[in-house]
Amino acid sequence: MARIVLGITGGIAAYKACEVIRLLVGAGHEVIPVPTRGAERFVAAETFAALARSPVAHAGTAGLYPHLQRADLLVIAPLTAHTMARLAHGLADDILTETALAHDGPILAAPAMNTRMWNHPATQANVALLRERGVEIVGPASGELAEGEVGMGRMAEPAEIASRIEDLLRAAGSLDGLDVVVTAGGTREPIDSIRFVGNRSSGRMGLALAAEARRRGARVTLLAANVTAAVPPGVTVIETPTAADLEREALQRSGADVILMAAAVGDYRAAAPVDGKRAKDDDVWQIALTPTPDIARQLGMRRTAAQVLVAFGAEHGAAGLERKRGMLVGKNVDLVVYNDVGRDDIGFDVPDNEVTLVTADGDTLVPRAPKAAIAVAVLDEVERLLEGRR
Ligand SMILES: Cc1cc2nc3c(=O)[nH]c(=O)nc-3n(C[C@H](O)[C@H](O)[C@H](O)COP(=O)(O)O)c2cc1C
Incomplete structure (x- = not known):
């Protein structure tokens, strides 16, 4: 079973990360949640820790660093426009972005934001850059958004994210040694x-x-x-x-x-x-x-x-x-x-x-x-x- 670092950033869809954790733990994976400070404004770290049956990684939890660096897969769901920009520019100003910079395995990200943020040229340029670097992007989908409007920007459903994770884990290693x-x-x-x-x-x-x-x-x-x-x-x-x-x-x-x-x-x-x-x-x-x-x-x-x-x-x-x-x-x-x-x-x-x-x-x-x-x-x-x- 795989070790998955799950980055969670500060959007309404942070609550859906709970379901992602539940599905991954249910499939037998080890999940280390890494919520940003923004994410913790929406869901308490204790909830992620309880569902993952693992401590969450915070600035104070230096002991988790070696585990973060040896993850098979880094998933970020939801991914805010802000953290997408940080990743695109290679910033390392919290544990999640540090982990992303140090991680040389596959990365899957599920952006979630309102339609205007998603359509903004800055966001579109950032997502294109991340894709070019090999980051796998799942969603966003079109549908009802938190503010009541309808449009592109809804996070992909947890089941879809879990299924893409399984695909990635299957593919990872299939050309090992070649x-x-x-x-x-x-x-x-x-x-x-x-x-x-x-x-x-x-x-x-x-x-x-x-x-x-x-x-x-x-x-x-x-x-x-x-x-x-x-x-x-x-x-x-x-x-x-x-x-x-x-x-x-x-x-x-x-x-x-x-x-x-x-x-x-x-x-x-x-x-x-x-x-x-x-x-x-x-x-x-x-x-x-x-x-x-x-x-x-x-x-x-x-x-x-x-x-x-x-x-x-x-x-x-x-x-x-x-x-x-x-x-x-x-x-x-x-x-x-x-x-x-x-x-x-x-x-x-x-x-x-x-x-x-x-x-x-x-x-x-x-x-x-x-x-x-x-x-x-x-x-x-x-x-x-x-x-x-x-
Ligand atoms: C109620 C509320 C909902 C928000 N939802 C989103 C969102 O869905 N997507 C997004 O990109 N930013 C959203 N934001 C803005 C982010 O929380 C903000 O950009 C924050 O700095 C993100 O930090 P992080 O990416 O480090 O978690 C929201 C802010 C508030 C107050």
Whole structure:
């Protein structure tokens, strides 16, 4: 059974944390409640302690620190807008935020607040940042709120939170001991010392995959091509700004158990980049572009039968999907994750994606969802493929 630290913050929904504790204790888990001072304005610490059959962690309970740091899972339910902001900024001004900073396992959070607080750009930016770092967010749901209004912001129901916790605990450890390499971002191919040919990939999809693989217990190496977003904790990062850097580093790691090629690697680079900066003049600057080596194909040639090799392909429409299906045999990859870049609501440089998972067994559509949820679907498929090898 798992050791779960349950952070409880200061909103009306704090009373629902009692039901979360009851469900988790009933399922046999050890629960250590960590209410904020705000939470204790709503529910007394004694109630949490009695239900959890464990002392709550307060500033004075230093003895609980080692237990907090060795938790299998950190859950925060309800999560206020205030504590969400503290987490997003890495503050450590109470036991809960200290614990969150020191915790390198999975985190599940259930935000609860009124609709205006939830819709505020600050809250939306914070929740997006937490998701990018691999925090799993459950809810909020739409419904009647404490103040009598109806809207988005209601905490997910305790039963749903408990069921997501079980999913997370099952997934945690499922890639234990495996080496996973993820490529992310978009390469920049220099045309002189300051200019480049690049693409719009933000690296968010690769970061979500790295966070999810780490959450499942893998040793994760991220080959990052100009990724500006935050890298999830516990992931080793190697900067690979150009296709040549990425090729070199990927081939050095071609023996990994799983390779997920989510980076948009430049297909062309300048045949003869200018030394130094080309000064501006009135002449046309003709740049000859030459194809870059095909990294997926090289990895496909070196791979072992036990490895799972995953390529990402962005193209336009159904014809693009057909072309990508050809990669299974043509490049010897096991899974192609196809996304249609003809649409501007998914894919490049936006938080959501919608993909088709293409394997020898057929196609599966993963409907539009945040990239963290797409990463879960991709890694579930990777695990299915690994299972088939055993
Ligand atoms: C009656 C009442 C209800 C509140 N409900 C919420 C809520 O549902 N969500 C929220 O984000 N903040 C809510 N707040 C505001 C938080 O309590 C406040 O931001 C506090 O600083 C949160 O601290 P904590 O996150 O450390 O617990 C509420 C405040 C009051 C007085």
